[in-house]
Structure formats: structure tokens, C-alpha cells
Amino acid sequence: MAKIGIPRALAYFIYFPFWKVFFEELGHEVVESSPTTRAIMDKGIKDTVSDACIPIKIFHGHVEDLIDRVDYVFVPRLVSMRKYGDFGTETLCPKFLGLPDMLNASISGPLVMLEVRIDLKKGRFELFKVYKELGERLGANNLSIYKAFWRASTVQRNYERLLGKGILPENAMQQVLGIGSTEPDEAGNFEDNPLSLAVVGYPYTIYDPYINVGLLRLLAKEGVRVYTQDMLSQRQLNSQSSKLDKALFWYFSNRVVQGALHFMDVQPVEGMIHITAFACGPDSIVDKYLEMEAKKRKMPFMSITIDEHTGEAGMRTRMEAFLDMLQYRRNKSES
């Protein structure tokens, strides 16, 4: 049976449980790339053009990390996750759309990609069709594909339910996949009345501790209650959609904007941090939009731009200043 490598980057943080269970049910071995390190990032930077954003560079690094250890590297081409938007044309960032081709052009090693085009706006059963075709390519029969798909969907649903409870992806993945130590749920262990902070941004920027130099861990250590847009259900997100004059064109961006609006209006938090990658195209709009909306509601808002040179000291200083400011605001309003 084949060894299938899954890069620990981009959509990994949201869809990994599904992929892992699906491939393992079909009898294949799933290998994740190691968590992002300096070496992985450097490899990625070498492969990509300098204008690419840091998550794309890191993805290339993760593929390089896997290339010698596995038979295939799984690289899905995520085109759309649903039919949504003013014209029903929501897609993902163009870099997701061209990802396999970018890898083909820039990685020189013997890369064998397991490529699959996921375009879910076409219809309800599209997801199953895509994975059926993928399973057939791997030589499985219909029954086992159906079983694997069903099992994977169940695990993915459980995973999303855990996210909805406010558990961060790292812990939630450990729980649903039964790997690693099952730490007690961190969401409950807070002292009375902690500062509440929304951290919004694309999953691959907020959940990869290397890219954002351990931001979430830093906040947890400071005893801050962190909310992200992935802790909200689709219904909660959709209820915010009418506040936009025109829906954004990108799946993750819509989630970020709607999640941020939720944390401004429905379930107000004390401050908001938007994490964005240097020169991110969609975020040039998202960031400005959030900044304007936060200003309107007088909500403290900080935007953090990350790139390959982001240092921990700088991040920590800004974070501490921001938290101090929130604490000061709270004391002032109480007195």
C-alpha cells in the first residue's frame, strides 16, 4: 500500500482529519510533514518566487520535506467550497487554484503528486464524486470508498464540533484522531473573567505556530481567552453576511470577515487581532475593511503582518502593549 504525504500547511489545519481517515480507511499510510521549522521555510523560499506570500513558500518547504519519504504528496486544488457570493462564484485565493502547477514548475526533485480538483459549487454530491474518483485512482472498490468517505465525514464532523466548542485545532485533532496525549481541554481552565480577544485570519496563519511565532501560545500564557472564526458555526457566520455591500470572492476571507463581525456585534470581545501575510492580495481588502468596521464600533484592533523575518521579540512587545491597553481600558470603564 502506498505512503501518502500530507503537507502541514494551508488547508491542513481545517481538513486534515478527513484526509487522514479517508486514506487510512483505504489502507494507505498517511505521513504528515514535520511542523514548520526554519529549515523547511528556507527550502520553500528557495523554490518560490520572491513575490509569493509566506504560507505558499512554507507549503513548498513542506512538500520538499515529504518528497523523499513518501510515494505521493497529496496536493488538492481547492477551487470552491460552496456556491456562495453575489454571483455564486466564490472561490479560494488564486494561489490555491494554481498550487499543483506552481509546484510542478518550481520543485526540481522527483515529485509525484496526488492531485485532486475540489470544486464544490457544482452541486451537493460533488464532494463524494471527487473522493470516489480519487479512491478509484488508488485502486479501491466502490464499497470501501463509500465506507472510507462515510467514516472520514463523521470524524471531520466531530472535529468541527470540537472547534465549535472553542478548542484549538491542535488539540481537537489529537482528540478525534486519538494521537498524542489527550490533554484536558484548555478552554475551561481560565481564571475568573479573563480578557477576551478575537484572533481572526486564515487558518494557515493563525494555527501554524512557526509562521506567527507562537502567538496563540503567547496569549494562552497571558491568560487571555482567545476566539477564532473557526469556532463559529456556518449559521452564525452566514447571519453576518448581509452587513457586506458585496460578498468577498474568497472562501476563507468571507469566513474571516463574517467571524470578525460576529465578534464585534453578536458576541462582543474586548479586542481583535487580525493576522495577515505580507503582500496577501485578499487581505489588502479584508484588513482595511475590518479596520474601518472596528473603528466605527470603537473596538481595539491590531493588524499583524507576518513574513519570513517576523521575530518573536517584536511580536511579544506588540502583543504585551496591546494587552496592557485592553487591561487599561477595562480598569477605566470599571472605575
Next chain:
Amino acid sequence: MKVSFPRMGYSHLAFRWLFEEIGLEAIVPPEPNNETLDLGVRYSPEFACIPFKVLMGTYLQAAEMGAEMIITSGGCGPCRAGYYWVMHQKLLDEIGLKVKIVGFEEPQNNYFDFVRKLNLVRKAGGVSIAHYWRSIKTAWEKIKALDDCEIFSYQVRPYEANRGDTGRALQQSLELIDQANDLPQLEKARLEALQILEEVPRAEDRDPLKVGIIGEIYVLLEPSINHYMQKMLGDMGVKAERSIYLSSYARENILAEGEQDVRLAARPYLNESCIGGHGTNSIGETVLYANHGYDGVIQLAPFSCIPEIVARSILPRVSRELDIPVLTFFLDEQTSKAGVETRLEAFIDLLEKRREKKRGTKGASLITLPAGRSKGELLPNLDVVVDNKAL
């Protein structure tokens, strides 16, 4: 009502005519200059691409000149340009300017919205539907005629015997087209205009390099943003072909029958029909230029333009496999003319050397002769070269 619109190449002549024809007062914003960029950069998000910043500056300038309504285009993604009019409106509101932006979405996406906005503009002008329709049709023909002249001028320019003749002829022909008021007049003006360009004295014995220019539509179409690159190339004695014109999708392209062919050509390198903007086209057109025996390709893109970054990542492979040199310019507000010119000259030298090597002939000199100068008059007096290249 005073109406303004973004500038893109020479199309403002047609748009001004159209708005005046339908009873509106047209405000033509100045050609994007340093002031436009300064204004745009000040009020735009940091990582917005250069078209956003230029348009922001243009709108602010137009508002200062008294514009009350700005007409522009929308889109459905994944290129962010489709969202720009919404963002521009928000930013203008925040600044406190009372300007309404009307962004036309593609009619196939939302037909009613399109008609509603068309009607909005018609009512602002107060003309009959028949007259409105006729004016739009004529304006469209005008855009095509303007493009015809521009395309033809780039074919003539590398051969011009006396430097500057083509530029003057182009100016005359554009004016002719500008003065035409209905379809028969326009057709007459178009033929006359092309005749003027045809009559520019040419040195047919030249053998110019052929270069294709590809990339993002706005930086291709607005010469002040790409530092008049196509003209610059023509003056260097290079035949520069551009892949996109405003009227492109209605005309038969010399390269391909239509979008479909371009996408098919891109298929082996980029297996996705639409990655937004002109990303797929950039790949496909490079393939087609290579197949048509062009000497090189120049890619123009705004800094941080996602579709063009994807294309840029793939182009090295196309370049390697089809043996065609590709030079990429990521343009932003910091790009200077001198930098562009230097890189361009180096690229052209390289292409010339390659061509000589391929043909097996040894060229006498690697210096690109400025158009309109034979070697005889140039070589004894070398400082002429220096002068001409504006070093």
C-alpha cells in the same frame, strides 16, 4: 451631472464623447502622474495593487474637479479588482467626499443589476433609450477605432525613418477619430487615421526583434503606469506586440481565435481555466508567442497581484521548455523609469545576441541602435548614443 471615469490608455476620448453625447458633463481626469500616485497611496491599503492606488488617486482628482458620479467596472473574482469599486466607495465616504461610484458588474452574472445601472446613468443624462443605445454603440466602435490606430502605430514605430514621426502621426489620427460623431463619420475618420500612420516614412530594411508583452490588463493598458514601455521598445527598434486591448474580446486576435485558444495553450502548464485576472492568459499567450517565433516575452504585473504571481511561478518552466526568454516587471509606486529602461535594454541586448547565435551570424555590435539612425552616422560620434539613451 458631472461624471468621471478611470483612465485607461486612449479610451478616455471615447468615454468623454459618450458622456457628453448623452447629456452629462464629462470630467476627464488627468493622466496618472506623481500627484495621482501620492494621493492614491495615502488613502489606499498598503498592499492594494497599483491599479487600486492609481484609481483611488484618479477618483480623488476627479472629485476635486467636481465629479459627482464615477463610472467604473466590477467583477466576480477571484481577482480582487472586482471588489475595488465597493472599497473605493467606502474610502471616499470615509474621507467625506460626496461622490457616487457606479460599478457595472458583468451582465451575465446579474442582468437586472446591469440594466438598472445603465438606466441610472441614462436618467442622469435625460436622453431617450434609442439615442442612448446609439451613443453606446458608436462609443464602442470608437474604442475599437482608437485601438486600431494604437495597434498600427506599434507596428510602424520600429521602422520609422525619422524619430518621433509615428508619435506625431498617432496624435493626429487620434484627434481625427475624436472628432467623429456618428458611425459613417467614424468609419471615414478611421480609414483616414490609418492612412496617416501608413504614410509615416519607413526604413523597411530593418529587421526588428519581436517581443510580446503580457500581463495584467490595467498596467498593460495605461501607459503612464508602465512608463510607456511599448513606445520605449518601439523607439529601441523592437517590434512590441501587446496581448490585451480594451476591445480585445471583440476582435480577432492575431495570436488566437479567442480566449479559448489561449486557455488551451496554457493547459499543459496551468490546468485551471480561470485563476483570476489574466493569470491563465499570461501563460497561454507566452506559449503562443513562443510558437509564433517571437524573440522574447515581457510580463507586466502590479506588485502583489496574485494571479500574476502564480503565472510568474510557472513561467520559468514555460520559458525553459519552449526556449523563450521572459522578463517580469512587478510595477509599484516605487518603480522608476530609469530602472525599467536599464533592465529593458539589457534584456533586448540578450535577445539580440540569442538571435544572432541562432542564425549563426555574427553581429557587428550589441548596441541597440536608436531608431532612425544608421550605423554610419552613429559610430564616429559615440556621445550621440549616450544622449539618445538618456543615461
